[in-house]
Amino acid sequence: MSEAPLFQVENLHAGIEGEEILKGVDLTINRGEIHALMGPNGSGKSTLAYIVAGHPNYEVFEGRVLYKGENVLELGADERAQLGMFLAFQYPTTIPGVSMANFLRLAVNSVKGEDDGEGGKKRIAPREFRKMLREKMQMLNIDESFATRYLNEGFSGGEKKRAEILQMAMLEPEFCIMDETDSGLDIDALRTVSEGVNKLYNDNMAMLLITHYQRLLNHIKPQFVHVMLEGQIVQSGGPELAEELEAKGYDWLKETASV
Amino acid sequence: MVSKPDIDLGDYKYGFSDPEDYHFKSRKGLDEEMVTQISDMKGEPEWMKEFRLKSLEYFQKRPTPTWGGDLSDLDYNDIYYYVRAAESTGKTWDDVPEYIKNTFEKLGIPEAEQKFLAGVGAQYESEVVYHSLREDLENQGVIFLDMDAALKEHPEIVKQYMGTIIPPNDNKFAALNSAVWSGGSFVYVPKGVKVEIPLQAYFRINAENMGQFERTLIIVEEDAYVHYVEGCTAPTYTTNSLHSAVVEIIVKEGGRCRYTTIQNWSKNTYNLVTKRAAAYKNATMEWVDGNLGSKLTMKYPAVWLMEPGARGEVLSVAFATDDMHQDAGAKMVHVAPNTSSQIISKSISKGTGRSTYRGLVKVHKGASNVKANVVCDALLLDESSRTDTYPYMEIEEEQVSIGHEATVSKVAEEQLFYLQSRGVSEADAMSMIVSGFIEPVAKELPLEYAVELNRLIQLEMEGSVG
């Protein structure tokens, strides 16, 4: 039997406060694939991202989320991240008083530190950590002063998105969801961030890009495009689907979907 | 007489105790005979004995205050008021009885002394057992002695200042301290001398039902500077201990004093402390206060801004865990015009812990152009924890600028989720959020103390996630 797909969503019905938002989502992503998930505001894209990442407030009514063939729905958000899953948030949270560097050190140690056999984790050597941080910041064109700033506090929209990608770069996940990473970025920032993501990406990974614009997809090229409407994936195709959406909007799909 | 410490020390690392092999231990309880005996044993001048006896009267007349924490379980007759463990104060650690030296080694004091302190005082029960000051500072005229030694060697300075900032009848616990005080530090920094490296005093209670009443007096002359640090711990017992200190500070023209406390009492200790400073022309007084542990802490460091240009600051962090009440805050009294003050108070409550911010900003009539700012933030870690804020303002002058901000927050689920989504465990995420919350105060501490404060808070955080 061949290896299980890296990431799979099966018949997912889920929501919040008893209300169903996702109404039967199926999605399979293999290593080496980049998928785009498009759809109008409020269609349930972020909801899917949160449920995959393990947000405790969301409820799953039916279905499974598999990572490397294993159902992760019972795992905590931290355990999922330790397995190699990553979500770049649409709206990253501010943590006052916690410096970017201290946070990244703890995160890197939590994800990459090896078990010390006593229920704790071996830490990455401080020198190694600092070197890695410096390299990744250079790659993403992030100023060094970023390391001492408090996590997302007073960050501009663009800085927040870069900070998300920096976290991704430091944690080196295998499966990433990027939720509207392009929103709030000007053209130059979009280029830097996309170049960074392209450098980080390799064939052993997979990515799901959530966006409602074509412009990100000019920089990071997906092989597969899906469209979500009212909690369901109503259409899937190749890159040409994104272009079609850009030209026609979502309305033509709404008509087909409501049949 | 070997006391039995509580076997379950919980998370409190300093809950161990030494068997008692004491030079002198008073009977329990307090009366004229006891006060006279303390004074006689110390061989004090007559005026001090009278000061004590007068103070005892004040103490006996004043009712126990009921406006703050619950003191109903505090039995004044069930306390030892004076215990002398060693015969004399050592000038080297080898002069200190072995078991006491071991205790201070466990608390890391001799090591810290070598690494980053200019002088150290170590008090065990009622008396200071060790005292040192770097020679270069001594040569510059800096005096750093225990209070009993200061009374012997510099009686005129002690008599001139003691009780002038906090009169014996100021409050019940100031009266108590004035009656039975023993030990504490005396610091005198001559004009223009800047003591760049901190002086530290460490207060250790060992016996069960012990009362510790150290008295500290700091005088900073014109354009001088000193940073004084105090640390405190006690064993964990099932019965109550009482710590009731008085700290008086005078900062003269252009001088600056910073007083840092990292208190970490065991959960059976009542900590009822009066701390007050007077700052004169262009002088600066800063209190940095880390309140961990204790059963009940009532402490409101104060600065009286006596002359134009004086500046006062209080930065405090309180952490209340199960069964603890931290009733802490600050007082700023603007007597003169063109004075400024800042209070930043951060409290964390966990489990059944309770934190109270109680503060006063007072501006006297005629003290125009005063700037005062108060920020108090409370963080609640779970449903059962509690916080209250009492920010009193008495403003008798119109030309002033007073700012006040208070927030109460819970650790937001979104913050926890965000950190956890980066692989960080829930417990580590909680600790990180709490560390971030106190960062505005921690960053004001010398590195070693910031590390210590964070470490103590991490210890308190352990087991905080179900």
Ligand SMILES: Nc1ncnc2c1ncn2[C@@H]1O[C@H](COP(=O)(O)OP(=O)(O)O)[C@@H](O)[C@H]1O
């Ligand atoms: N916390 C919440 N509570 C209640 N409803 C929510 C919550 N978050 C999202 N929703 C609802 O779920 C739907 C999908 O939202 P979302 O997943 O954010 O869409 P998208 O990311 O595609 O714009 C919307 O109708 C939104 O109002």
Ligand SMILES: [Mg+2]
């Ligand atoms: Mg969204």
